[in-house]
Amino acid sequence: MKSQHYLSSIKGSSRCLTLALAVGTLLASFAVSAASVEEVRLWRAPDHTRLVFDLSGEVEYKLFTLSNPARVVIDIEGSSLGGDLSRLDFNESPISGMRSAIRDENTLRIVIDLGAQVEPRSFTLAPNSEQGDRLVVDLYDESPSANAPRSTITNSSNSTSAPRSDERRNIIVAISAGHGGEDPGGIGYDGKLREKNITLKIARALFDQLERMPGYTPIMIRDGDYYVELQRRSEIAREERADLFVAVHTDWYRTSRANGLTIYALSGDRADRENSRRVAQKENNADLLGGVGGDLDLSSWDDDVALTLVSLQMAWSMEQSLIAGTRVLESLDGVTRLRRDKVQQASLEVLKSPDIPSMLIETGYLTNPDEARRLNTSAFQQKLARGIAQGVMNYFYDAPPEGTLVAWQKSNGIVPLPGIYMVKRGDSLSVIAQRYNVRLAELKSVNSISSNTIHIGQELTIPGVGTAEPEEHTIRRGETLSEIAQRYQVSLGSLRQANNITNDRIMVGQILKIPAS
Ligand SMILES: [Zn+2]
Structure with missing residues (x-):
């Protein structure tokens, strides 16, 4: 899968840093806060370019644009540069160059030369446990181009299999890989594993599973190492008319013992506030890191007018979220340990699409060494993805949306053929053989099974697929x-x-x- 991102990073050489420190010390006598720019990092997202200036402390700055030729100018008061701007890789970005100078004795001026029109937005971020002060400059592409947001969406339809509008439509599943870019998510027990990388791999495996199924069109909300704001994630799902929203995350805890998988479903219930608060602290903080300010104040549900307007739609999608989450949880039973055997309900920003059934899957703990190592293997990522896909398909087969291929399959007694079936609680070989319309003997021989014993989580190849x-x-x-x-x-x-x-x-x-x- 082609991804449209790249990441560059420069670190000042030791000589540059020494120089920067010397200049910083000199300036300290003129300015109250003298913070140097220690590193500049750059991410290319489908619709914007993000520059992150790592700072040694808080700064005052001004940002403005100049035309002919187009450029963005950033003046940082009482600052100096400890790094080499020429080493940044601007390939695929609208930036053609970047240079710096000291003005009025103590102002660092950074000039970003542009090859295309951009809309700049900027903000500063306070230090957190991982990183220090930062200045973030987002350069949004002005003309919709090949880099427009839609191009992130990898659509599985092609000319031979895409149903025309008058045919039975595919069910659309929006897959949201948690975190990304500047926001690494949870950090593993070893200080190296990053949640953003593992969620992307599981999300891509889930995409591949669903893409192979007739009647399904999966969509990647994020398909590279860049950050997509939480609000934007549900916007994309809505624009793509998703039937289901699946957010993939990994969990963390203070101690290394916690382990297992948890599924959260959309909820507006006061009783779920505690759950919400707990997960929000882990997951919604991501948006704070992205600079937007996540909705940690869950009291927004108290707005009676808003609630009345969306209540009917909400009641339906909350109920559906719970059912879909339960189907996925069932099919993951045996694949991994379930931390809770019931779907937990939470009112989270990322799940706040009142019209789309939504779930958030915490696939396991990166703070648990055994679980983290497993989560980092392709085999386990595939297994999780297959389990999630199976649960999603079971959910839609139970009550398919009208006008879909799956609804048509069901009304014609056709069970979708996933090729590989994961054994669930209560299954028997003869029931599975019957369901897929294959002979019991054939099912057993293809899977080299001599007795009639099967176990939960076992993967059976369905002959003929x-x-x-x-x-x-x-x-x-x-x-x-x-x-x-x-x-x-x-x-x-x-x-x-x-x-x-x-x-x-x-x-x-x-x-x-x-x-x-
Ligand atoms: Zn997360």
Whole structure:
């Protein structure tokens, strides 16, 4: 998957730093607070470029723009530069160069030369446990270009499988990888693992799982190492008309013992305030770090007018959030330890899409060495993703949204074929064989099972899916070639070719050969 980010970082050489310190000391006699710029870092997000100036202390600054040629000027009072601006990599950004000078004896002027129009926004961040004072300058792209926000959204539709508007639509699942860019999220037990990297890997694995399923279009809210504000995350989900919003996170705790997975679902209930406060402290702080100011004040739910307006929609989506979360929790039983066997409810900023059923999955603790090591393996990330995808599909199959391919599949008695099935509590081999319309003996032989014993979390290969043997399909009333192609995950062209069909006329009862996908 192509990602559109890059990260550059410069550190002042020891000589530069020494010089910076000397200048800083000199200036201290003129200015009350003399803070030097110690490092400059740069991230490219799909719709903006973020510059972070790491400072040795608080600063006063002014930012303004000049035209002909376009540039952004930052004057930092009583400051000096301890780093080499020329070493920053501006590739793919609107910045063509950056230079600095000392003005009026104690003002550091940084000039950002631009190759394209930008809308600058800036703010300072106070030190936290990880980092010191920072000045953040976001340069928003002005013209919608190849770098517009939508391009982050990796849409799985392509010309052969995307249903036209008059056909049965796909269910859209928005996947939000927690944190990113300047906000690393939780730091692992070893001081190295970063939540933002692990959430992105699990999110991408989940995307791959859902993308393979006919009837589903997954969307990545963040697909690279950059930060997307919490409000913007639900905006993207809404713009893309998502049917479900899944936020992926990892947990942390003061001690190394805490472990296990927790799922939170959207809630507006006062009783869930405690939960909300606890998670908000971990997760909504991310937005403070991003400079926006997360909604830690949960009293906004007390606004009667707002509540009345959204109450009907809210009641529905909260109920659905709980059901969807429960389906996902069920299918993860056996994959990992469940810290709580019920979905927890929380009113969180990232879950505040009153119209979209939403859940937040804390996949495990990075502060627990065993769990952190596991979370960092591709095998476990895949396993989690498969479990989440299975739960999501179970949820939608139980009550598919009207007009979707899944609704059509259900009304025609077609169970989606995921290829691999994860055994759930209460399953038996014969029930699974029946559900997928395969012979029990075949199911056992494909999976090298001699007895009838299976265990929760075990992965079974469902024969006939993704294998090379040609399959047959008997056409039923109302089916079209493109639907059949989609169901078996083959291209329309290869389906036509395998059956020597030149036009798309097919007849009820006609038997089609399904080519290997
Ligand atoms: Zn998190």
